[in-house]
Amino acid sequence: MSQRSGERMRTTRGNSKEERLPRLPVSIFEKVLIGNVAVVLFGAVVGTLVTREFFRIQEAALAFGFSFGGVLLSAAVNYTLLRIAFRPLYQLRDTISKITQGDRQARAIESSDDPLIHDLSASFNQMVDALETSRREASRMIIETQEQERKRVARELHDETTQDLASLAIRTELLRSKLHDPLLVQAVAELQEEIERTLTEMRRITYDLRPSMLDDLGLAAAIHWYVQHRVDSEQVQVDLQVDELPRYDSSLETAVFRIIQEAVSNAVKYAQMHHLEIHVHEQPSGKQLQVLISDDGVGFDPSSVRTEASGRGLGLYGMRERAETIGAHLEIQSSPGNGTKILLVVPIPQEQWEERSDADARLVSG
Numbered sequence: 001m002s003q004r005s006g007e008r009m010r011t012t013r014g015n016s017k018e019e020r021l022p023r024l025p026v027s028i029f030e031k032v033l034i035g036n037v038a039v040v041l042f043g044a045v046v047g048t049l050v051t052r053e054f055f056r057i058q059e060a061a062l063a064f065g066f067s068f069g070g071v072l073l074s075a076a077v078n079y080t081l082l083r084i085a086f087r088p089l090y091q092l093r094d095t096i097s098k099i100t101q102g103d104r105q106a107r108a109i110e111s112s113d114d115p116l117i118h119d120l121s122a123s124f125n126q127m128v129d130a131l132e133t134s135r136r137e138a139s140r141m142i143i144e145t146q147e148q149e150r151k152r153v154a155r156e157l158h159d160e161t162t163q164d165l166a167s168l169a170i171r172t173e174l175l176r177s178k179l180h181d182p183l184l185v186q187a188v189a190e191l192q193e194e195i196e197r198t199l200t201e202m203r204r205i206t207y208d209l210r211p212s213m214l215d216d217l218g219l220a221a222a223i224h225w226y227v228q229h230r231v232d233s234e235q236v237q238v239d240l241q242v243d244e245l246p247r248y249d250s251s252l253e254t255a256v257f258r259i260i261q262e263a264v265s266n267a268v269k270y271a272q273m274h275h276l277e278i279h280v281h282e283q284p285s286g287k288q289l290q291v292l293i294s295d296d297g298v299g300f301d302p303s304s305v306r307t308e309a310s311g312r313g314l315g316l317y318g319m320r321e322r323a324e325t326i327g328a329h330l331e332i333q334s335s336p337g338n339g340t341k342i343l344l345v346v347p348i349p350q351e352q353w354e355e356r357s358d359a360d361a362r363l364v365s366g
Contacts, residue, residue: 154209271297
């Protein structure tokens, strides 16, 4: 037992010594360069010694001078050649850094002459594409689940809570009509006003959760209703231009409405604006829907709120996520003191605009 214990103690001490030894971080490039320089140095020294012995050279300084010069020249040549050879790996490292910083479009260059580097870059790009596809699909499913839950909660609030409040308002009105004491009449009147305010707020919350007008009448009607009820026209001049839009796919209409809703809500909360423009137009070809939202408010720095997990940063992140789920391009232009401009370009699914084009052609020919 004592012998085994002693062996374990020696092993433990040996391991602790190894762990205390510093490990210098050396890249593959540096390892190859050091190896090549060591080989050249060994060859130069051995060659010089052999030459000195063979030709009876007496000047050792001259011999070692030649060795040192050969090592420097070899190291410089090796460094240059290795930098060129390892350039694709440095480019791959830069691409990984861009993706880590949030550039989801960055991809590795696959035009390397080295087949191994080419295969590595191609495999890396395939992996990133697969991860991005999975991320978008997961984001789409999460957003759809959220919308379904919003619809369920909004329906319950409308069918139960809102109806109960409306019934309570009617009953308080009947109660007030039967009272004769002025103090009681005043108290019931104040209670009725509070119920009416709560009912109005409940309807607003219900609409924000899931606007029934979007499902019933479409995107244009929902935008008109939301802007009219969300923006105070006495303080803000609103320029609202919305085409008579056809019905789109439910997911597309929901995503566009939510992006407009978030943009207008942010403008009302933070912009301190006097003028707000909202333009929603479909291209004559029917292949794209363009949305422009701009204000003359205080503006902000988009990069400063890009990674915030609350407030405006979370709202901008949600807008980008929704735009990606429908393949749309979202551009946010703003700077402190210069207002904000948001441009959304939404591609209309091919089968939809082709179907409408065919219908128009049949109508013209008929």
